[in-house]
Amino acid sequence: MTSTPDTTLPTPKKPPKPLSKALGQTEKVKALVEEAAQDLSSVNSDLKEGIGSQSPRQSMEKVLVQSEAIEEKVQEAADNLAEVNVDLKDEIRARHILEFKLVAVKELAEAARHDALHDPLTGLPNRVLFNDRIEHGLAQARRHGWSLAVMFIDLDNFKKINDTHGHAAGDSVLQAVAARLSQCVRDVDTISRHGGDEFLLLFAEVKDRQDLSTVADKILESIQSPCSVTVDGLTINARVSASVGISIFPEDGATADALINSADKAMYQAKQSKNRYSFAS
Numbered sequence: 161m162t163s164t165p166d167t168t169l170p171t172p173k174k175p176p177k178p179l180s181k182a183l184g185q186t187e188k189v190k191a192l193v194e195e196a197a198q199d200l201s202s203v204n205s206d207l208k209e210g211i212g213s214q215s216p217r218q219s220m221e222k223v224l225v226q227s228e229a230i231e232e233k234v235q236e237a238a239d240n241l242a243e244v245n246v247d248l249k250d251e252i253r254a255r256h257i258l259e260f261k262l263v264a265v266k267e268l269a270e271a272a273r274h275d276a277l278h279d280p281l282t283g284l285p286n287r288v289l290f291n292d293r294i295e296h297g298l299a300q301a302r303r304h305g306w307s308l309a310v311m312f313i314d315l316d317n318f319k320k321i322n323d324t325h326g327h328a329a330g331d332s333v334l335q336a337v338a339a340r341l342s343q344c345v346r347d348v349d350t351i352s353r354h355g356g357d358e359f360l361l362l363f364a365e366v367k368d369r370q371d372l373s374t375v376a377d378k379i380l381e382s383i384q385s386p387c388s389v390t391v392d393g394l395t396i397n398a399r400v401s402a403s404v405g406i407s408i409f410p411e412d413g414a415t416a417d418a419l420i421n422s423a424d425k426a427m428y429q430a431k432q433s434k435n436r437y438s439f440a441s
Contacts, residue, residue, distance in 0.1 A: 186244050193237050279353040281331055282338035290352035290360055294416040297364050301409055307366040311376065312405040312423035313341075314431065315357040315383070325396050332389035333398050340382040344375065360420065366408065369439065376404050376437040403430040404437035412440040 277289040285293065294310070301308050315337065322330040334357065341351050341359060350362040361379075366372060383402045388395055405427025413419040422440040430438035 186241075188240055193234075195233055282335055282353050284338050284342075284359075285350055285352045287352065287354065290350060290354075290362065291416055293350045294362050294419070297362060298409065298414075298416065300364070306364070308409045309363040309366045309372055310407045310409075310419045310423045311361040311363070311372075311379075312354075312407075312420065312427040313359040313361065313379070313383075314403050314427050316401045316403060316431070318357040318400060321398055321400070325398070326391065328391045329389055329396050329398065332391060333387055333400060336387050336389060337383055337400070340385075341379065344379045344382055360423075369408075372406055372408075372439075373437075376406065380404065380436050402436075403427050405430055405440065406437060407440040 277286060278284065279286045294308075297308050300306065318330065318333075321333055334353075337359070338351070338353065341361070345351060345361060345363070348364050352360045352362075354360045363372065363375070380402055383400060387398045387400065389398060390396070405423040405425065407413055407419045407422035407426060409419055412422040426438045426440040430436060
């Protein structure tokens with residue numbers, strides 16, 4: 161779940177004092193306590209002397225004056241310490257608020273980046289992210305001498321679903337197809353909604369055509385399975401089929417655009433010939 165910055169977040173009643181000032185006050189408290197301890201030691205000495213002196217009354221008066229001075233220092237230290245605690249609490253509270261806002265902003269940035277690179281209906285990578293993946297795949301393929309493949313998938317007669325049951329039903333079918341495609345490929349492969357009822361698949365490190373034929377058969381069987389979707393409380397049983405075109409690097413193209421165009425043409429060949437799938441060459 162994505163958090164959003166709360167413009168009504170509580171703010172300190174007064175701006176928190178810098179932490180360095182609180183530390184300075186702590187040093188002041190420490191100095192007052194040390195002074196009070198030294199004064200108290202002096203008082204103890206005076207008490208001992210006064211007990212055995214010729215004028216104990218004068219000695220006691222002197223001790224009382226010193227005790228009052230010590231009491232004032234201790235009270236000042238306590239007041240300063242209380243102020244330090246308030247400042248530290250404000251500082252901690254302000255930092256917690258700032259940390260929360262930073263986390264919220266980070267989550268918003270990640271969500272915005274995801275939205276910019278993914279199809280809003282299916283959640284699949286969009287054209288921008290797919291093009292980035294294929295460019296990266298081509299660079300790796302050239303460096304290591306690998307092959308890679310692009311599949312262009314077009315749903316057959318998908319318009320009938322929208323015309324018969326409405327666009328909400330069509331959207332649900334597209335979401336179901338996207339989920340099925342995701343179950344047919346490896347984690348290293350990329351599925352993209354190219355637009356409308358078209359999908360692109362990128363396969364890295366392809367070994368041979370037979371592997372691609374096996375995957376194409378698996379994908380087509382998955383898409384053609386009965387699809388039940390519920391729209392406005394009404395269950396609709398929809399069945400769709402697809403045509404697939406396949407291009408392979410490097411024989412069918414050396415660039416992303418060339419491979420996509422070759423796969424697109426092969427898809428139309430498959431659609432016209434009723435062969436379900438077709439290779440570009």
